[in-house]
Amino acid sequence: MEIDSAERLCKFLISCAFQRCRMLEDLCRLSVSLKPSPPLVRISVSDTGVGSTLEEFQALKYQNDPVLVGKWDGVLCLATTSISDEEIHHLKFDMKEVPSKRLVTLPSATKNGAKFSGTEVSLSIHEEFDGVLAMISVFIRKMLVLKAPKIVIELSVDSGGSLGPQSESIILQNACSALPMHSANVDYLKLGLEEYVCKHGDRLVEACHSCFSSGMNLKVGTGIACSTRNRQSGNQVMEVVIIISEVFQPAQSSCFRLYGRKTEVLYFRDFSPCPISQSSLEALTSVEWKKYGLALKSVGDQDGVTLLEWENLPPCAHIDIVLHRYHKHVTMLVPTQSNQIDRSLTRKAVKLALNDLKELNAGVLLSERAHKICKYAPDLAKTISGLILSSNDLNFQEECISLLGLQLSEGNERNVVEECIKDKLLSVIATNDRNYCGTREAPCLFIDDAHQQPDDEEYEEGAEAIGYLDL
Template identity: 35%
Template sequence: MASVSSPHRKLLHFLVYWAVQRCRVSESPCRLTFSLKRPAESASPSQLRVSVSDTGVRSKLEEFLELNDLARETPVEKWDGTLLITTTGINDEAIYRYRFNLHEELSSARFSRLATTYKNHATFSGTEVCLCLSNEADADDLILWLVGFFHKILVLRAANLACELFVEQIGNAESRNVCLPQDSDDVHHSVMASSSDRLVSGLKDYALSHGYNCDKCDTCILNRDLLKTGTGAANNVDRRKAKGAHVEVVILIARTASDLSCWAVNCSSTQGSQQDRHLVRKALKSALSHLKADHAGDFLSCHGQRVREYVPDLAESIAGLILSSNDKEFHDECVSLLGLGSDQDISEELVQSSICEKMIRIIELNDTKENVEDNAPYLFECEKLDEDSQLDEEDRDEDMIFDF
């Protein structure tokens, strides 16, 4: 089975990441679609055809240059380094098509512009990136990883973003199309939100992007004369009697550039010390740890998911052995280990459910990079991870973020 950090998965991870960012910047309801077409026979010389499309803002071609290092470490027989890019902006009159060959040494030959199609006054935006990957023997593992990866995206409940995953088997009379849609309630959650909820969300995004700094950001606000101010009053309709409390609020609204990533610019108000970066890394690691703990089932590795498939059958067998034993001492000890009281009405379903829950929990706890090679020796006892471990190991932090 391919490594979690295999070039294929890193490449697809980057493409989906940039698609999500384009959708976020658009601040409008968007759709992200991942399409994978595979041949019917695993040994077929045909390649895996991959398409990542979104309806966000127009892509910046410079973002694909970040794949240079990944292209160099990927063998040519795995991926030829070619990307076919189709993109357009909401105000563009045409749809632009490009071909990137990241394996090409000559910079003049790496990039070529293809035929342009005009939109005929239609108004839309979006980007599609197409590529071909080798049809490896572990295509099933790649698909399993993709399903888990998209489940992680759905866990984020990103505002105004609907995600779709299509896996199509071609060249077969019994071809099937599998779709992983997102619930409509999640898609329209932010669209149906009240004005106050949207304002709170916007202020949080602004505070996060500026590092909670009170100084104005020269990148976002170049001219303070462009700021708009106003006054108003709010009444609480739920209370008939006013309490006499008054709150003064100042809200500043200004038009910003289309590139909202001011945190990436050398802005004096966003510069932080080494200690600040350490705290940010620590907070990010803690947040991801809590998120993975709350959604442990969605963050299992491909190996962990395969192991979890055998849990129900194994739990049923163990429960049958326990309840069929005539040794009362053995029976009581097993019940005690499972956390079931001796005065309870012990049924096979209850024992099986308890065993199943504990086994799944153990799999989730030990499905980490540290325990991949050295399996946990105990079923009912787990070592607690050292919470005071050094956070300066940037490689571990980056691996954790990449896995997420």
């Protein structure tokens, strides 16, 4: 990995600490500490996970350009120990040196028989303190979306100032989770994105009480696609979570989203935030969004963040998407196949998440055709209710009213019957829109056939995603 900026280096160190915590498979703490030492900022990333093997640092490459040289001297100070070690090993890693001279061993410290493991990496960079804090805060906010169980994440800030050092420690994520400890990874991802949405993506601790004062009004869908047949694909998994939030903001509300009404696409690769891959982006934009009542207007990039803009999104609605691709087992990959697998998994998982969201929330993500049919429901309901209530045959009226789930009485006003019929029509439209999504035939409103075969395109995509086709 080539280090071409101080920001890239900090993100790398935090990601490595997170991975060491995951490997421990026990309660663990990840701490990031910032301390101003003008004109430098001292950064320390520590964890209580498994000790570092140092291989992760050996793979780093220092880009020798004037900008990076002016901000960082290329030196990392390390302290690491494994559970079986009797000492804490202190080392200095100088990336400006040739590979054979980079690592310098310093005097070790005894553990006096104590049993613990962990790693601390520290460095100093020439940057504005507020800028470093903002950069690391944004990255950690994205890390929190993973909602990793058993890991406590802490940000410690020593702001200094005229009154002397003022240290503040914030617990950003507690190891205790509302989910069972052995829940599926996508469940944690779902919970993490829900919290991210309620904090508008720019808050570390509290949800936005202005927009979510009465709780979370979120519609969520998840999708998982796996490629397991070809060993060289490494048992790859793509998890997708899509959330539609409805926020009715007061006219005087000062609340705003970081990217306005555009959809921020969060992308993770092997439990680390990173820019979305080109193949995944192509798959995301190739989804037939109109089948779900959406029209994609544009795809953009702002400061490395992928943003989707919609043409027809209701004013109170907002969409958030997270994609996470990882390997169940570490195996050798074939680079020439990676893009094809990535594209297939992304497309399949996104469609599964959309279908799940649609299935769980009646009337949401209706296709363009269903929306057109819905426009006729009020008039049709009015006509049917008029026919029923204008009949002189009381037995006929009673049977119709009973089918609607109502009671025949003088209290059955026309608007009650009409509203009931309209709701049932809309429900049938939504049900048939789910069942017939992907077919070219016009849906029949009053036939419930939940066992329709998918069309050839959808069958082929499903087979690709689970490895039934040769990738």
